Amino acid sequence: MKNMTGLSIKTEQGQLYILDQTLLPHQQRWLHCQQVEQMVVMIQQLQVRGAPAIGIAASLLLAYRAGQGDSRAQLLCSAEVLRASRPTAVNLMNNLDAMVATLQQSDYVSAAVACAEQLFAEDVQLCLQMAEHGAALVQPGERLLTHCNTGGLATAGVGTALGVVRLAQQQGKGIKVWVDETRPLLQGGRLTAWECEQLGIPYQLICDNMAAMLMARGEVDRIFVGSDRIAANGDFANKVGTYNLAVLAHYHQIPFYVVAPHTTVDPSCSDGSQIPIEQRPAAEVRGVRGSFGQVYWAPEQAPVFNPAFDVTPAKLVTGWVLDSGVLDQVAVAAGALTRLTVS
Numbered sequence: 001m002k003n004m005t006g007l008s009i010k011t012e013q014g015q016l017y018i019l020d021q022t023l024l025p026h027q028q029r030w031l032h033c034q035q036v037e038q039m040v041v042m043i044q045q046l047q048v049r050g051a052p053a054i055g056i057a058a059s060l061l062l063a064y065r066a067g068q069g070d071s072r073a074q075l076l077c078s079a080e081v082l083r084a085s086r087p088t089a090v091n092l093m094n095n096l097d098a099m100v101a102t103l104q105q106s107d108y109v110s111a112a113v114a115c116a117e118q119l120f121a122e123d124v125q126l127c128l129q130m131a132e133h134g135a136a137l138v139q140p141g142e143r144l145l146t147h148c149n150t151g152g153l154a155t156a157g158v159g160t161a162l163g164v165v166r167l168a169q170q171q172g173k174g175i176k177v178w179v180d181e182t183r184p185l186l187q188g189g190r191l192t193a194w195e196c197e198q199l200g201i202p203y204q205l206i207c208d209n210m211a212a213m214l215m216a217r218g219e220v221d222r223i224f225v226g227s228d229r230i231a232a233n234g235d236f237a238n239k240v241g242t243y244n245l246a247v248l249a250h251y252h253q254i255p256f257y258v259v260a261p262h263t264t265v266d267p268s269c270s271d272g273s274q275i276p277i278e279q280r281p282a283a284e285v286r287g288v289r290g291s292f293g294q295v296y297w298a299p300e301q302a303p304v305f306n307p308a309f310d311v312t313p314a315k316l317v318t319g320w321v322l323d324s325g326v327l328d329q330v331a332v333a334a335g336a337l338t339r340l341t342v343s
């Protein structure tokens with residue numbers, strides 16, 4: 001496996017390393033990953049996270065295991081275990097499907113490695129294409145708003161929605177970003193804020209419940225969010241709280257875009273009701289866990305509802321920013337998502 005370097009995933013001398021995103025922004029610790037069970041835990045604990053990133057990390061781990069001499073049967077079983085680690089991000093499923101297909105080849109070891117390397121390289125390119133199409137929408141001086149983390153940490157490249165913001169900044173458009181902290185796991189406050197610091201992107205961190213006031217005051221010009229799965233009709237799943245933003249944006253007539261590679265579209269889901277939504281542990285809502293341990297602010301046995309994602313209906317989306325271009329509601333309603341071609 002060749003050396004490849006992303007912000008949260010890297011391979012060096014045939015070994016796979018994952019940046020532990022649960023320790024950011026205060027610690028940068030690379031974890032050496034060699035076992036399937038280890039990768040499952042890392043995905044489930046969001047040490048590696050983001051729809052494209054978990055698909056690539058799982059694929060690279062399978063390629064590594066193939067190189068370690070695991071049999072086809074072992075690799076097929078490992079793929080199913082990895083597939084079950086998180087149910088919503090379709091990139092994980094698509095990538096594992098591609099990896100499983102390579103196992104049919106006589107020299108499945110080199111085929112698996114080549115496939116994983118290709119998935120990594122493809123995502124890097126798709127991110128650049130999404131950024132180009134999305135940044136072209138951004139006008140000078142605009143105040144953008146993002147949710148969760150959709151940057152280099154969540155992909156192998158520059159990111160999806162945050163990749164758009166990053167390029168708009170590089171193009172000298174003088175933007176600023178409102179960064180939703182994104183409860184309960186604070187991917188915005190911990191990860192997007194950290195990425196903006198690294199990239200020199202002007203930002204202000206807000207609690208999720210402050211976005212409405214900023215929109216009402218006319219201080220949000222455009223919203224870009226990512227996605228974990230897009231249904232054929234354009235409905236999409238993304239980090240919980242995205243639907244809130246979409247409804248608010250519709251009410252305040254603010255352009256609202258979802259940014260995702262074509263690999264996030266799932267034609268087998270006809271609409272958003274068919275997208276599986278991951279339910280997560282109650283402790284994540286009752287308090288916070290860090291290097292200091294677990295702090296509870298709610299009663300320790302408080303009953304909790306903790307969906308990791310929500311679904312935004314297509315009717316609330318201004319445009320779908322894909323690697324192949326920007327689709328509007330007319331194109332999506334005409335079935336464009338199911339006829340995607342890679343540009």
Ligand SMILES: CSC[C@H]1O[C@H](OP(=O)(O)O)[C@H](O)[C@@H]1O
Pocket residue numbers: 046049050051052148149150151154155159160161187225226227228238239240308
């Ligand atoms: C590149 S978009 C990543 C997508 O994944 C995030 O979810 P999680 O942090 O649970 O992996 C969030 O939904 C982002 O939009």
